[in-house]
Amino acid sequence: MNIALIAHDKKKKNLIDFVTAYQNIFKEHQLFATGTTGKLIQKETGLTIYRFQSGPLGGDQQIGAKIANDEMDMIIFFRDPLTAQPHEPDVSALLRLCDVYKVPLATNQASAEIMVRGLQNGWLDWRSIKDKREIYDD
Ligand SMILES: O=C(CO)COP(=O)(O)O
Secondary structure (H helix, E strand, O other), X not given: OEEEEEEOHHHHHHHHHHHHHOHHHHOOOXXXXXXXXXXXXXXXXXXXXXXXXXXXXXXXXXHHHHHHOOOOOEEEEEOOOOOOOXXXXXXXXXXXXXXXXXXXXXXXXHHHHHHHHHHHOOXXXXXXXXXXXXXXXX
Protein backbone atom coordinates (compact mmCIF):
# COMPACT_ATOMS: atom_id res chain seq x y z
CA MET A 1 0.00 0.00 0.00
CA ASN A 2 1.06 3.59 -0.59
CA ILE A 3 0.82 5.47 2.69
CA ALA A 4 1.29 9.22 3.21
CA LEU A 5 2.55 10.51 6.55
CA ILE A 6 2.04 14.17 7.41
CA ALA A 7 2.21 16.13 10.65
CA HIS A 8 1.95 19.78 11.54
CA ASP A 9 4.86 21.06 13.61
CA LYS A 10 3.35 20.58 17.08
CA LYS A 11 2.30 17.03 16.16
CA LYS A 12 5.54 15.86 14.59
CA LYS A 13 6.89 14.19 17.72
CA ASN A 14 3.55 12.46 18.16
CA LEU A 15 3.75 11.06 14.61
CA ILE A 16 7.40 10.03 14.97
CA ASP A 17 6.53 8.10 18.13
CA PHE A 18 3.55 6.54 16.39
CA VAL A 19 5.52 5.41 13.33
CA THR A 20 8.28 4.10 15.59
CA ALA A 21 5.75 2.04 17.55
CA TYR A 22 4.29 0.52 14.37
CA GLN A 23 7.54 0.40 12.41
CA ASN A 24 7.17 -3.34 11.75
CA ILE A 25 3.92 -2.69 9.92
CA PHE A 26 5.05 0.45 8.11
CA LYS A 27 8.22 -1.15 6.77
CA GLU A 28 6.08 -3.48 4.62
CA HIS A 29 4.61 -0.53 2.69
CA GLN A 30 5.64 2.34 0.43
CA LEU A 31 5.87 5.45 2.52
CA PHE A 32 5.47 9.04 1.38
CA ALA A 33 5.56 12.25 3.40
CA THR A 34 5.67 16.00 3.26
CA GLY A 35 9.24 17.33 3.41
CA THR A 36 10.02 18.02 7.04
CA THR A 37 7.82 15.26 8.43
CA GLY A 38 9.52 12.73 6.15
CA LYS A 39 13.00 13.93 7.02
CA LEU A 40 12.38 13.61 10.75
CA ILE A 41 10.70 10.19 10.56
CA GLN A 42 13.46 8.91 8.31
CA LYS A 43 16.10 10.15 10.73
CA GLU A 44 14.43 8.59 13.78
CA THR A 45 13.34 5.27 12.28
CA GLY A 46 15.61 4.61 9.31
CA LEU A 47 12.53 3.84 7.18
CA THR A 48 12.73 4.67 3.49
CA ILE A 49 10.34 7.51 2.73
CA TYR A 50 9.71 9.37 -0.51
CA ARG A 51 9.58 13.03 0.43
CA PHE A 52 7.51 15.68 -1.29
CA GLN A 53 7.89 19.43 -0.76
CA SER A 54 7.31 20.81 2.70
CA GLY A 55 3.60 21.38 3.37
CA PRO A 56 3.60 25.18 3.12
CA LEU A 57 5.57 24.90 -0.14
CA GLY A 58 3.09 22.60 -1.87
CA GLY A 59 3.62 19.17 -0.28
CA ASP A 60 -0.04 18.74 0.63
CA GLN A 61 -0.99 19.51 -2.95
CA GLN A 62 1.52 17.00 -4.30
CA ILE A 63 0.00 14.30 -2.10
CA GLY A 64 -3.45 15.46 -3.25
CA ALA A 65 -2.34 14.89 -6.84
CA LYS A 66 -1.32 11.34 -5.97
CA ILE A 67 -4.79 10.79 -4.49
CA ALA A 68 -6.44 12.14 -7.64
CA ASN A 69 -4.30 9.75 -9.69
CA ASP A 70 -5.41 6.81 -7.52
CA GLU A 71 -1.87 6.33 -6.25
CA MET A 72 -2.42 6.72 -2.51
CA ASP A 73 -4.12 4.13 -0.29
CA MET A 74 -4.02 5.68 3.15
CA ILE A 75 -3.32 9.09 4.65
CA ILE A 76 -2.15 9.63 8.20
CA PHE A 77 -2.19 13.34 8.86
CA PHE A 78 -1.65 14.45 12.45
CA ARG A 79 -3.18 17.90 12.21
CA ASP A 80 -2.75 20.68 14.72
CA PRO A 81 -6.28 22.00 15.22
CA LEU A 82 -5.13 24.81 17.53
CA THR A 83 -2.66 26.63 15.29
CA ALA A 84 -3.50 28.58 12.13
CA GLN A 85 -1.58 27.33 9.09
CA PRO A 86 -0.53 29.67 6.29
CA HIS A 87 -1.44 26.96 3.77
CA GLU A 88 -4.84 26.08 5.26
CA PRO A 89 -6.48 26.00 1.79
CA ASP A 90 -4.00 23.29 0.73
CA VAL A 91 -4.77 21.28 3.86
CA SER A 92 -8.53 21.54 3.24
CA ALA A 93 -8.03 20.53 -0.39
CA LEU A 94 -6.13 17.42 0.65
CA LEU A 95 -8.80 16.39 3.14
CA ARG A 96 -11.48 17.02 0.55
CA LEU A 97 -9.77 14.81 -2.03
CA CYS A 98 -9.65 11.97 0.49
CA ASP A 99 -13.43 12.18 0.63
CA VAL A 100 -13.81 12.56 -3.14
CA TYR A 101 -11.76 9.39 -3.76
CA LYS A 102 -12.75 7.56 -0.57
CA VAL A 103 -9.20 7.24 0.64
CA PRO A 104 -8.89 6.24 4.32
CA LEU A 105 -7.74 9.26 6.33
CA ALA A 106 -6.72 9.51 9.99
CA THR A 107 -6.25 12.99 11.37
CA ASN A 108 -5.25 12.01 14.90
CA GLN A 109 -3.52 9.21 16.74
CA ALA A 110 -6.69 7.48 17.97
CA SER A 111 -8.00 7.04 14.41
CA ALA A 112 -4.56 6.15 13.10
CA GLU A 113 -4.23 3.30 15.63
CA ILE A 114 -7.40 1.71 14.29
CA MET A 115 -6.37 2.22 10.68
CA VAL A 116 -2.91 0.74 11.10
CA ARG A 117 -4.26 -2.27 12.98
CA GLY A 118 -6.85 -2.63 10.21
CA LEU A 119 -4.07 -2.45 7.65
CA GLN A 120 -2.28 -5.28 9.45
CA ASN A 121 -5.48 -7.34 9.54
CA GLY A 122 -6.14 -6.92 5.83
CA TRP A 123 -9.11 -4.61 6.20
CA LEU A 124 -7.68 -2.35 3.53
CA ASP A 125 -6.98 -5.08 1.01
CA TRP A 126 -9.96 -3.86 -0.99
CA ARG A 127 -7.74 -0.95 -2.01
CA SER A 128 -5.82 -3.25 -4.32
CA ILE A 129 -8.95 -4.41 -6.16
CA LYS A 130 -8.67 -2.91 -9.61
CA ASP A 131 -12.27 -1.77 -9.88
CA LYS A 132 -12.61 -0.52 -6.33
CA ARG A 133 -14.12 2.76 -7.52
CA GLU A 134 -17.09 0.86 -8.91
CA ILE A 135 -17.55 -1.04 -5.66
CA TYR A 136 -17.66 2.22 -3.73
CA ASP A 137 -19.34 4.40 -6.36
CA ASP A 138 -22.26 6.38 -5.02
O1 LIG B 1 2.51 21.52 6.76
C1 LIG B 1 2.40 20.34 6.68
C2 LIG B 1 1.11 19.73 6.30
O2 LIG B 1 0.10 20.66 6.04
C3 LIG B 1 3.54 19.46 6.91
O3 LIG B 1 4.66 19.87 6.18
P1 LIG B 1 6.12 19.48 6.67
O4 LIG B 1 6.15 18.01 6.86
O5 LIG B 1 7.05 19.89 5.57
O6 LIG B 1 6.36 20.23 7.94
